[in-house]
Amino acid sequence: MNARAIVVTSGKGGVGKTTTTANVGAALARQGEKVCVIDTDVGLRNLDVVMGLEGRVVFDLIDVFEGRCRLRQALVKDKRVDTLHLLPASQTNDKSALSEDRMKETVRRLTEEEGFDRVLIDSPAGIESGFQTAASAADGALVVVNPEVSSVRDADRIIGLLEAREISDVRLVVNRIRPEMVKRGDMLEVEDVLEILGVKLIGIVPEDERILVSTNVGSPAALDESTRNGAGGAFRDIAKRVRGEDVPYAQLQVQGGLLTGLRRLFGGG
Amino acid sequence: MFGLFGRKRSKDHVKERLKLVLSYDRAKLSPGRMEQLKQELMGVIVKYFPAAESDYDVKLEQSGDRMVFTANLPLRQADA
Numbered sequence: 001m002n003a004r005a006i007v008v009t010s011g012k013g014g015v016g017k018t019t020t021t022a023n024v025g026a027a028l029a030r031q032g033e034k035v036c037v038i039d040t041d042v043g044l045r046n047l048d049v050v051m052g053l054e055g056r057v058v059f060d061l062i063d064v065f066e067g068r069c070r071l072r073q074a075l076v077k078d079k080r081v082d083t084l085h086l087l088p089a090s091q092t093n094d095k096s097a098l099s100e101d102r103m104k105e106t107v108r109r110l111t112e113e114e115g116f117d118r119v120l121i122d123s124p125a126g127i128e129s130g131f132q133t134a135a136s137a138a139d140g141a142l143v144v145v146n147p148e149v150s151s152v153r154d155a156d157r158i159i160g161l162l163e164a165r166e167i168s169d170v171r172l173v174v175n176r177i178r179p180e181m182v183k184r185g186d187m188l189e190v191e192d193v194l195e196i197l198g199v200k201l202i203g204i205v206p207e208d209e210r211i212l213v214s215t216n217v218g219s220p221a222a223l224d225e226s227t228r229n230g231a232g233g234a235f236r237d238i239a240k241r242v243r244g245e246d247v248p249y250a251q252l253q254v255q256g257g258l259l260t261g262l263r264r265l266f267g268g269g
Numbered sequence: 270m271f272g273l274f275g276r277k278r279s280k281d282h283v284k285e286r287l288k289l290v291l292s293y294d295r296a297k298l299s300p301g302r303m304e305q306l307k308q309e310l311m312g313v314i315v316k317y318f319p320a321a322e323s324d325y326d327v328k329l330e331q332s333g334d335r336m337v338f339t340a341n342l343p344l345r346q347a348d349a
Contacts (some may be wrong), residue, residue: 153294157294186280
């Protein structure tokens with residue numbers, strides 16, 4: 001993607017925006033980019049805990065907007081990857097302080113003055129001022145969608161709003177795919193979602209319980225290079241595609257499928 | 270379209286339902302308003318085609334990047 005400021009959004013809540021922001025952000029940084037992830041969910045701050053950085057938050061986005069601190073003071077540096085930074089949301093519900101102009105100015109300073117290669121903006125759920133502020137500073141978007149009816153409908157609405165903002169670099173992350181349900185025809189396939197929404201794909205992320213484990217301990221799954229399959233690897237692939245690499249899509253594995261059964265029978269892995 | 274035992278797979282249901290609901294969402298028209306439109310159109314159409322069937326089909330469809338409104342209006346053979 002040519003976009004340097006990318007909003008991560010979905011319309012519907014709980015589909016994996018924050019997980020996607022944390023993991024793609026961490027993977028981009030691990031791949032050598034200087035990355036800032038911004039939490040714009042004012043009043044419901046969560047990117048900090050998902051990334052395990054909650055203990056280091058001093059100032060937040062609203063403090064920056066209101067001039068209570070300098071931009072650099074509000075940036076929380078990651079413990080694992082030193083090119084990864086978090087700009088946290090405030091935990092008090094002062095949405096009135098949100099401003100598209102201040103958001104644009106903050107992102108401009110991050111890229112032009114602070115030398116960030118990429119800024120990922122984690123949008124709140126919904127289509128109200130929080131989303132609009134998050135989208136205002138972006139020149140690209142990752143739309144996260146789950147293969148279920150309400151998420152796809154909300155994604156369509158969000159895509160319309162992004163188009164209205166003339167954000168043209170819009171890519172789709174299909175999250176929480178369950179291969180065994182797809183196989184028996186009880187879950188939309190990635191191709192179905194693409195056909196319905198008419199947006200270009202950038203990632204397919206399988207449902208993976210290791211994501212919950214990784215958020216329990218505050219360490220993005222994408223940073224655990226020992227797991228090649230699963231969600232962590234899928235997020236690393238998304239980061240590579242954001243950087244313009246042509247990465248083939250991994251074959252989703254059906255757990256307990258024929259191959260696994262045969263291997264078990266012959267005492268293999 | 271159909272699974273092993275002729276059962277329609279649930280994903281085919283959801284795909285159809287999504288396509289329909291998104292066509293209304295994108296056109297910013299509720300299904301109820303669409304029904305009103307159909308009734309009002311019928312009032313106009315029978316003035317010109319008395320033989321028009323009243324249960325004609327109207328739908329909104331995505332065609333490329335635009336929405337298309339189609340009315341499929343069969344006329345009874347005797348008057349055609």
